[in-house]
Amino acid sequence: MTVSLLSLAQVSLTEACTTLNAGYEGYVVPVAFDPVSxxxxxxxxxxxxVASQLLRVDDRSAGIMLIARRGHTSRLAALGIAAPLRGAGIGAQAVAAAIAEARSRGDARMVLEVIDSNTKAISTYTKAGFAPHRKLVGYTHDPxxxxxSEDSLMPCAAADILPLLLGAWPDDASWQTSPLCFAGATKPIEAFRTGDAAALVDASGQAVRLLTFAVRSPRQGIGxxxxxxxxxxxxxxxxxxxxxxxxxxxAGFxxxxxxxxxxxxxxxxxxPLG
Known part of the structure; x- marks a missing residue:
C-alpha cells in the first residue's frame, strides 16, 4: 500500500481537524480537534x-502527520491513521518520509512524545530508529x-514574563514546556508574577491548567x-x-x-540525524 503526501499548507484547518479526529478515533485518551484549538x-x-502532511491512499484520506520545527530539531507532533487502514504500514511510511525530509533539511535530530502505554506506536517508532530519552509526566492539584489575606500576585502580559521564563527554565526543556511555546501567548492564557516568580495559566476549562512556572531564585520560600x-x-x-x-x-517542589x-x-x- 503506497502512501502519497499532500502538504498541509494546501489544506484548510477544517479539513485538517476532520482528518486528525478520524486518525485519533479510539485513541488511548479522548482527542478532539477544532480549527481554533x-x-x-x-x-x-x-x-x-509545509512540512506537515495529509496522508492519502488511492486518492482517499488515510491520515495526517504534524511536523514541528525549531532550529535544527524536528518534532513529530502528531500522527493519526484512519481506523480502517491501521496496521497496513501507513504510519511507518509516513515516519520514514518525515525522517528523510528532516535529513534533507540538515536537521540534527528528531523528537516525539508517545503515551507510554501505546505499545503499537512505540514499536513503529523504535523500528524507525527512535530510542527512549525520558519520561514526561503530569500533575493534578485539589481545589x-x-x-x-491579600498577596502581591500581579496579572501581567505574557510577554512581560518571557525573559524570566527563559532565564529560569532548563536548557533541555521538553518541546511543549519550553518558554518558546509562550512567546506569542494571548487569551485565554493569563500571566501572573511577583518580582521573582511568574506563571502562565489557562482557566478556560473546567480545571485550571498550569502551563509554566518559574522562580528566579529558589531560596527563601519564594516559589x-x-x-x-x-x-x-x-x-x-x-x-x-x-x-x-x-x-x-x-518533582520535589x-x-x-x-x-x-x-x-x-x-x-x-x-x-539523531547526523
Missing part, C-alpha cells in the same frame, strides 16, 4: 504546515480555599508562597499540569506544594 497549537508548538497565591487566585477549582513535564523536573502525579505519562523519544 489547532490554530493555537500550530502557533505555540511551531508546527510547520484550595480562598486566601485569607512556595507564589504557588500558594496562584492556587488561591482560582479558589475552589481543580488544577492540572499536562503530561509534558520531564519526570525529574521540579510540586510534591511539597500539594501536587500529585497523574496516572497518564508519556515517553519522549529521539533520533
Amino acid at each position: 489547532l490554530a493555537r497549537r500550530i502557533q505555540a508548538e511551531h508546527i510547520d504546515l 484550595v480555599p480562598p486566601a485569607a 512556595r508562597r507564589f504557588m500558594q497565591s496562584l492556587l488561591a487566585r482560582f479558589a475552589d477549582r481543580p488544577w492540572t499540569i499536562p503530561a509534558t513535564l520531564p519526570a525529574t523536573q521540579a 510540586l510534591a511539597a506544594t500539594g501536587w500529585k502525579q497523574s496516572a497518564l505519562s508519556q515517553l519522549e523519544m529521539e533520533l
Whole structure:
C-alpha cells in the first residue's frame, strides 16, 4: 500500500481537524480537534504546515502527520491513521518520509512524545530508529480555599514574563514546556508574577491548567508562597499540569506544594540525524 503526501499548507484547518479526529478515533485518551484549538497549537508548538502532511491512499484520506520545527530539531507532533487502514504500514511510511525530509533539511535530530502505554506506536517508532530519552509526566492539584489575606500576585502580559521564563527554565526543556511555546501567548492564557516568580495559566476549562512556572531564585520560600497565591487566585477549582513535564523536573517542589502525579505519562523519544 503506497502512501502519497499532500502538504498541509494546501489544506484548510477544517479539513485538517476532520482528518486528525478520524486518525485519533479510539485513541488511548479522548482527542478532539477544532480549527481554533489547532490554530493555537500550530502557533505555540511551531508546527510547520509545509512540512506537515495529509496522508492519502488511492486518492482517499488515510491520515495526517504534524511536523514541528525549531532550529535544527524536528518534532513529530502528531500522527493519526484512519481506523480502517491501521496496521497496513501507513504510519511507518509516513515516519520514514518525515525522517528523510528532516535529513534533507540538515536537521540534527528528531523528537516525539508517545503515551507510554501505546505499545503499537512505540514499536513503529523504535523500528524507525527512535530510542527512549525520558519520561514526561503530569500533575493534578485539589481545589484550595480562598486566601485569607491579600498577596502581591500581579496579572501581567505574557510577554512581560518571557525573559524570566527563559532565564529560569532548563536548557533541555521538553518541546511543549519550553518558554518558546509562550512567546506569542494571548487569551485565554493569563500571566501572573511577583518580582521573582511568574506563571502562565489557562482557566478556560473546567480545571485550571498550569502551563509554566518559574522562580528566579529558589531560596527563601519564594516559589512556595507564589504557588500558594496562584492556587488561591482560582479558589475552589481543580488544577492540572499536562503530561509534558520531564519526570525529574521540579518533582520535589510540586510534591511539597500539594501536587500529585497523574496516572497518564508519556515517553519522549529521539533520533539523531547526523
